[in-house]
Amino acid sequence: MILTVTLNAALDITHHLDRLRPHGSNRVRAVAERAGGKGVNVARILHALGHPAVVTGLAGGLTGRAIRAELASAGLADRMLSIAGESRRTVAVVEESAGDTTILLEPGPVVGAEEWARFLDHLDALLADATAVVLAGSLPRGVPEDAYARLLGLAHTRGVPAVLDADGAALSTALSAGPALVKPNADELAAATGLSDPVAAARALHAAGAGAVVASLGPDGLIAVTSQGSWRARPPARLAGNPTGAGDAAVAALTLGLATGAPWPGRLAEAVALSAAAVAAPLAGDFDPDVHRALRSRVAVRPFAPFAAEEPHPCP
Ligand SMILES: Nc1ncnc2c1ncn2[C@@H]1O[C@H](COP(=O)(O)OP(=O)(O)OP(=O)(O)O)[C@@H](O)[C@H]1O
Ligand SMILES: [Mg+2]
Numbered sequence: 001m002i003l004t005v006t007l008n009a010a011l012d013i014t015h016h017l018d019r020l021r022p023h024g025s026n027r028v029r030a031v032a033e034r035a036g037g038k039g040v041n042v043a044r045i046l047h048a049l050g051h052p053a054v055v056t057g058l059a060g061g062l063t064g065r066a067i068r069a070e071l072a073s074a075g076l077a078d079r080m081l082s083i084a085g086e087s088r089r090t091v092a093v094v095e096e097s098a099g100d101t102t103i104l105l106e107p108g109p110v111v112g113a114e115e116w117a118r119f120l121d122h123l124d125a126l127l128a129d130a131t132a133v134v135l136a137g138s139l140p141r142g143v144p145e146d147a148y149a150r151l152l153g154l155a156h157t158r159g160v161p162a163v164l165d166a167d168g169a170a171l172s173t174a175l176s177a178g179p180a181l182v183k184p185n186a187d188e189l190a191a192a193t194g195l196s197d198p199v200a201a202a203r204a205l206h207a208a209g210a211g212a213v214v215a216s217l218g219p220d221g222l223i224a225v226t227s228q229g230s231w232r233a234r235p236p237a238r239l240a241g242n243p244t245g246a247g248d249a250a251v252a253a254l255t256l257g258l259a260t261g262a263p264w265p266g267r268l269a270e271a272v273a274l275s276a277a278a279v280a281a282p283l284a285g286d287f288d289p290d291v292h293r294a295l296r297s298r299v300a301v302r303p304f305a306p307f308a309a310e311e312p313h314p315c316p
Contacts, residue, residue: 016028041249165247224268
């Protein structure tokens with residue numbers, strides 16, 4: 001099974017209304033709630049593809065209970081560790097007439113030192129049955145800045161390949177712990193390296209310790225810098241829709257590729273098709289299966305010279 005870790009799990013609440021009027025009362029037409037956070041989204045996608053996934057992380061309080069109830073009703077295996085603090089909620093207000101969305105993000109709980117120590121033991125036990133592990137999303141307050149480096153150390157000892165989707169210090173402090181793959185987006189890549197050229201930046205993260213760097217560039221697709229070669233993969237067209245969670249779909253496909261050892265070009269084509277299919281679905285953690293099927297064989301994957309100074313050859 002593939003294990004996904006969401007340390008700052010959330011209850012994602014979506015309010016639908018016609019138009020948001022600031023400074024006044026607003027009547028909401030419909031409300032939807034579901035468990036969120038990047039690792040949860042990745043597990044949801046793996047589950048929909050028919051691959052067993054187990055969700056772990058930290059959840060607490062009434063919101064934590066709501067998160068876990070929703071995981072159960074979605075059929076996702078829940079091995080969250082309970083903590084004392086209240087899990088966070090995210091609130092998205094969707095204005096249907098304006099086609100606009102306003103998002104409020106709560107900070108989430110403060111995790112105690114003893115809770116963090118318990119989580120390390122908890123994860124170590126779960127890793128015994130894992131074929132790959134995904135570490136994804138922001139760190140809650142109270143856990144150490146190098147939290148992902150610690151978790152990568154546990155995975156390494158157990159021989160479980162790890163995929164990391166993080167940014168800022170959570171990413172930079174984890175590279176030397178040797179994640180099998182990191183999946184920054186364009187902004188995260190530039191922030192982590194100070195380099196505006198994504199190829200140069202991906203090479204820098206690879207040199208800093210990531211086994212493979214797959215950088216997602218929105219509608220331009222992915223570039224991969226690995227020890228086996230470097231590739232660029234592009235979707236056949238830019239899709240309209242909701243790009244939030246497209247990166248999580250790419251992570252799900254890349255993790256499956258890692259677990260099965262599929263050749264890189266096929267892994268990248270699958271990641272581009274699945275993430276485009278996620279853009280075509282309204283909610284993060286979902287994808288449109290028809291778009292996924294239709295795009296799989298239409299993704300252009302081209303190698304480029306791994307250590308050349310210039311840009312990769314543009315795809316036609
Ligand atoms: N408009 C689009 N049309 C087609 N494919 C897209 C589009 N936007 C994104 N993608 C696909 O989704 C992948 C991930 O997108 P992006 O780089 O925006 O990820 P992200 O910022 O990490 O997303 P998130 O963190 O919200 O999940 C891209 O590499 C690309 O293959
Ligand atoms: Mg992302």
